[in-house]
Amino acid sequence: MxxxxxxxxxxxxxxxxxxxxxxxxxxxxxxxxxxxxxxxxxxxxxxxxxxxxxxxxxxxxxxxxxxxxxxxxxxxxxxxxxxxxxxxxxxxxxxxxxxxxxxxxxxxxxxxxxxxxxxxxxxxxxxxxxxxxxxxxxxxxxxxxxxxxxxxxxxxxxxxxIPPKISYRQLLIHAIVTFGLMFTWIYHGLVPKLLTQDAQELALLKGVIGSEANAVLLLQVVGMLEIAAGILCLLLHREKALYIFNIAAMLLLAIGAAISDISVFLAPFNPATLNMAVCLLAWIGCMTLAHLPSAKHCIRKQP
CATH class of the missing domain: 3.30.530.20 (START domain)
Structure with a gap:
């Protein structure tokens, strides 16, 4: 060979x-x-x-x-x-x-x-x-x-x-944040929405639109959108707008859950704690963008 x-x-x-x-x-x-x-x-x-x-x-x-x-x-x-x-x-x-x-x-x-x-x-x-x-x-x-x-x-x-050890630490934190956001979106879109239909989420949607069949369909659509959001977290991880989107989305989802059924905030790992954790993760990711090193900043082909 x-x-x-x-x-x-x-x-x-x-x-x-x-x-x-x-x-x-x-x-x-x-x-x-x-x-x-x-x-x-x-x-x-x-x-x-x-x-x-x-x-x-x-x-x-x-x-x-x-x-x-x-x-x-x-x-x-x-x-x-x-x-x-x-x-x-x-x-x-x-x-x-x-x-x-x-x-x-x-x-x-x-x-x-x-x-x-x-x-x-x-x-x-x-x-x-x-x-x-x-x-x-x-x-x-x-x-x-x-x-x-x-x-x-x-x-x-x-x-x-900025000392190199600080730059590499910043890059590591950024990578952890990127993975955390990507994993959170993809997991919540795939497992409780596409692979299985979470009873609590179905009940929330049914309470809004009234039909169980439509609630199942909408839950699957939301699942695919969340998976797409997770993929975007990887592809656009150097864009400030991505982290603003994550914070805004978490706040809107929390408000939507409160309007649908305020009692969900009494459960363990409820929207208040989960969404706040994602917001903080996105805020940290946004903070790492300043002077973040990248191999793409260099020329890789000899003239």
Whole structure:
């Protein structure tokens, strides 16, 4: 089985900062490991000779107590008035590492308003055609995404002064909120409305429209709309209007339940508690939107 060669990974961003600031943030291992999602730890290996190239070790934690370790060599290129370059080669001897060896470069181009920062790198994989297939379909897109996300975190750090750990924590909170809203809408649309018809919800609708058959049909329609709302929570999770919609919808549903049967507010996990929880979740999601990092903010195709 033959797998076609994959394209090198290319990521580019523009950072409104000085050349020295981005140079320090990318060439100092302690600073580098703060913003680069691909590495958990980076450390320089002491040189035996000043003329020797700078070698480094890297560690990437992949979960379940496992980690990938490797070594590399970085070579700062010649400085020019408006441009710098840093080349690197890396490899790992670990049998579980998909990446066997690779190389690439970082390029820094000074422009009027800041620095254009870009990278291009490629690597060889283990595990023959299975490794190449897995790399092409899953691992390489993931590496490209992680590189682009890391570049945007670096950009936010240098432009806004927001530390990378805060950006990643904000992104995690945003992801949890997105999943929470999506799951809530889809579950309440699927389980008590389509898979089964909740007796209490049927009674509420029947009290409004008077017909049980129409109440069942309306309940199913509402279920499909709620599933659609859950899908929108995923697709539009970076839109402020989505969170305003969630808050407004919860308030309107609570008012509708109160008009239909005020006694439902006496039950455990009633509209007052559930809808308020969703409103607060949506409010938190809205708060995370400011300076939220995204891989989409970077250029991913080489000009």
């Amino acid at each position: 033959r797998v076609s060669a994959s394209k090198p990974i290319y990521v580019e961003t523009f950072i409104h900062t000085e050349m020295e600031s981005i140079w320090r943030a990318t060439q100092d291992p302690a600073k580098h490991e703060e913003w680069d999602l691909r590495f958990s730890r980076i450390e320089y290996i002491p040189k035996q000779d000043e003329e020797e190239k700078q070698r480094f070790r890297y560690v990437t934690n992949i979960g379940f107590g496992l980690r990938i370790e490797g070594e590399g060599v970085t070579t700062p290129g010649k400085y020019q008035d408006q441009e710098r370059m840093s080349a690197l080669q890396f490899s790992s001897d670990q049998a579980i590492s998909l990446i066997q060896s690779g190389g690439g470069y970082w390029r820094y181009i000074q422009e009027d308003q800041g620095v254009r920062f870009l990278t291009r790198y490629d690597y060889k994989t283990r595990f023959y055609f299975l490794g190449k297939w897995f790399d092409r379909m899953i691992f390489r897109p993931l590496m490209g995404w992680a590189t682009a996300l890391s570049f945007d975190v670096l950009k936010i750090w240098l432009e806004k002064g």
